[in-house]
Amino acid sequence: MRLCSVSVDLDEIACYSAIHGLQAVAECHAVYDLALARMRAFAASLGLPLTLFVIARDLDREQNVHWLRQAISDGHEIGNHSLDHRYDLTRRAPSEQTQQVVQASDRIQAVLGVRPQGFRAPGYTMNDHLMALLREAGFSYDSSVFPCPAYYAAKAAVLLRMRFGGQSSNSILDSPDVLRAPRVPYRTGKPYWAPGKGLLELPIQVAGPLRLPFIGTSLTLLGPSGARLLTRWLLGVPFVNLELHGIDFLEASDVPKPLLAVQPDLRVPLRRKLAALSAALETLRAHGYSMLRLDEAAHTIARGLA
Numbered sequence: 001m002r003l004c005s006v007s008v009d010l011d012e013i014a015c016y017s018a019i020h021g022l023q024a025v026a027e028c029h030a031v032y033d034l035a036l037a038r039m040r041a042f043a044a045s046l047g048l049p050l051t052l053f054v055i056a057r058d059l060d061r062e063q064n065v066h067w068l069r070q071a072i073s074d075g076h077e078i079g080n081h082s083l084d085h086r087y088d089l090t091r092r093a094p095s096e097q098t099q100q101v102v103q104a105s106d107r108i109q110a111v112l113g114v115r116p117q118g119f120r121a122p123g124y125t126m127n128d129h130l131m132a133l134l135r136e137a138g139f140s141y142d143s144s145v146f147p148c149p150a151y152y153a154a155k156a157a158v159l160l161r162m163r164f165g166g167q168s169s170n171s172i173l174d175s176p177d178v179l180r181a182p183r184v185p186y187r188t189g190k191p192y193w194a195p196g197k198g199l200l201e202l203p204i205q206v207a208g209p210l211r212l213p214f215i216g217t218s219l220t221l222l223g224p225s226g227a228r229l230l231t232r233w234l235l236g237v238p239f240v241n242l243e244l245h246g247i248d249f250l251e252a253s254d255v256p257k258p259l260l261a262v263q264p265d266l267r268v269p270l271r272r273k274l275a276a277l278s279a280a281l282e283t284l285r286a287h288g289y290s291m292l293r294l295d296e297a298a299h300t301i302a303r304g305l306a
């Protein structure tokens with residue numbers, strides 16, 4: 001089996017302003033108004049089905065609904081990225097966690113006519129309660145676990161720097177136990193990062209012995225030759241789960257200036273970003289990987305694990 005899924009978290013610019021404490025940039029809608037059309041064109045050019053993780057509050061904006069309906073008619077999957085993208089979701093009351101997950105699915109189904117089969121937690125932060133809740137709510141899979149030491153260390157450093165600088169961030173640090181999770185699909189146990197008989201988890205991809213992040217941010221910062229090299233470290237794994245963000249399809253002129261200082265990947269020209277993503281995907285294709293949506297991958301993998 002050689003399968004690859006590409007998913008995109010449609011975090012709007014407001015989400016980044018919340019992480020970095022930049023309230024001034026909250027009114028920019030570049031992810032829905034610019035990035036979504038670009039990712040659809042990119043996917044069409046490569047014959048690539050996508051899974052789009054939607055924050056349900058973004059459906060309040062009529063234009064966003066219009067773009068998402070077009071994406072659905074292209075054949076892309078819609079996943080659940082919670083109702084409001086609260087970075088501290090796992091620290092909220094159990095009833096609020098349920099509301100954030102179930103109301104998001106209900107709203108997506110009511111507005112877009114499709115019920116999400118998969119969930120991705122805001123900020124990749126998961127815990128046992130949230131995982132159990134997803135299973136009870138009838139999800140086919142979760143894809144939130146990111147067992148990546150480099151990402152964990154970078155996030156810890158940013159949050160620490162902000163705290164010492166007197167800035168507040170909406171983001172939180174997960175327990176380092178997540179780094180003990182398998183790097184391949186598994187049925188979750190208790191704790192969720194140990195294998196068991198629960199919900200199917202499709203971890204975010206890491207590559208090589210150092211478990212480097214194989215995600216849009218790292219590929220676009222590496223550029224085409226670096227992306228190709230990192231992809232070579234993955235060849236042979238049965239399933240590649242490449243996670244992107246809407247901003248991987250944006251460049252400096254698309255976003256408010258203050259964001260460029262804190263999201264260096266936004267300074268990479270769009271053309272170079274797309275070339276890097278293409279290089280990774282073409283390398284996988286050349287080595288026999290077929291591209292499919294996460295719900296389809298989950299179905300195939302679940303049969304293999306049963």
Ligand SMILES: [Zn+2]
Nearest residue numbers: 009011122123
């Ligand atoms: Zn997100």
